[in-house]
Amino acid sequence: MTAARATAPPVLQLDQVARRRAGREAVQGLSLTLAPGQVLGLLGVNGAGKSTTLAMIAGALRPDSGAIRLNGEDFLEQPELARHLIGWLPERAPVWPELTVAEHLDAHGRLRGLRGAGLCAAREATVARLELQPLLRRLAGTLSQGQRQRLGLACALLHRPALLVLDEPANALDPVQVDALRKLIREQAAAGTAVILSTHVLVEVTAVCDRVAILHEGRLCHEGPVHADDHAALERRFFEIAMQARAA
């Protein structure tokens, strides 16, 4: 990420965001910022609040308190901002099983405001980039989990969002696809898209992220830059947090 981008106004600002879910505090007092072109890795053990955080950022879930700003505008007041600004790949990439891959792309494009030639161009570019051509006529219900992830990713990227929200994007992908995914994330970041991705695989973070945030029981326990050669330090910090919380 360039220095100019790092000082650009943030695409995303979370201020003291909290959310209860299933009778417990899933996310508590979470504050984060993300600049254009930055890649933030959200780390945490299962149940740490990663998916809840991402669902709130994507606009699928409303926080109980706190503020979310997208490009400086109040996202909670204007949920329609999500339409153009955010691309979201939820965990397990849900699909409409009776629709084909091509129909999914069309439907997502239209929902995001693309029409006519713009939609065709965006679909072709996304299909080519994610190598979905052989799958276009397949029903989404017959795809493997890895293929569904790719379709979900294509739907998230179709409208060229300013913020890409990826929940466990490498789930069910083979090593070749994981490598392709990393390249794609770096490509998106280089083009100025801010990316926030959740994972519990540490190597994923050191491979593609500029910054890392570690969540535990809904709280932000660590936030800082990531250095590709610093995998061991990140691993140590992650286990410290997990163990401290367990001891407490």
Place this chain on the structure above:
Amino acid sequence: MSRLLPMFRLELRRLRVQPLAWVLLALSLAWLGWCFTRLLGDFLASEIKRAALPDGPGYVDLVAVPLLGQLAQLAFLVVPLLAMSTLAGERRNGTLPLLFAAGVPASRIVLGKYLALLPWLLAWLALTLAMPLSLAHATTPDWGKLAAATLGVALMLATLAALTVAASAFTTHPAIAAVLGLLIGLALWTVNLGAQMAGLNDGVVNWLAMSTHEQDLLRGLVSSADILWFVLLIVVCLALATRRLAADKERG
């Protein structure tokens, strides 16, 4: 509108590729076709008797309206089966959050899905109506009565669809939505059964019953109060579904 149209198209597409919608259409039309030939046979058999009654019932009274009545009866089963997946299916697939994340408000999701059901239901009604209309040139139909009966059935189909969409908003299981749609529809139809048996033809209970309003229209009596009853029920059902969906986003 910009977010209603994509929602409408998406749901229309989903309905078009669902085998259940086609199976329901084929089976119900086969049944209605058989009913039509039976009604027509009875009509032709009674021709001599009716010739003696100059103001007696005609083709519309004896064939077209009873056929629409059969369609109305089938609708209690067919419409809930068709509409059961509208929102329950989205929740089951986990695709509802995708719609929220695309910035589609709950009202547009509900309205888009509801409106997508209407072309299918109107096509079903039109194909049924085509049967008696195919012989209309050989008779002298009472067009006013036929139009009123068609309007009544169209309103009833739209109301049952709205009821099932609302039921579908409250559950994850399409089958439960279908059962709820069927039961609420039947309850609304029969709510005044006791009052009718007691010989009461007025009052709130009779006003509440769908049968009161539908039967007036099937008899050829178009009143704005009857139309308003159907429209009110549709609006209430869609508002309930919207509220439930909006609460989903709040609750997660």
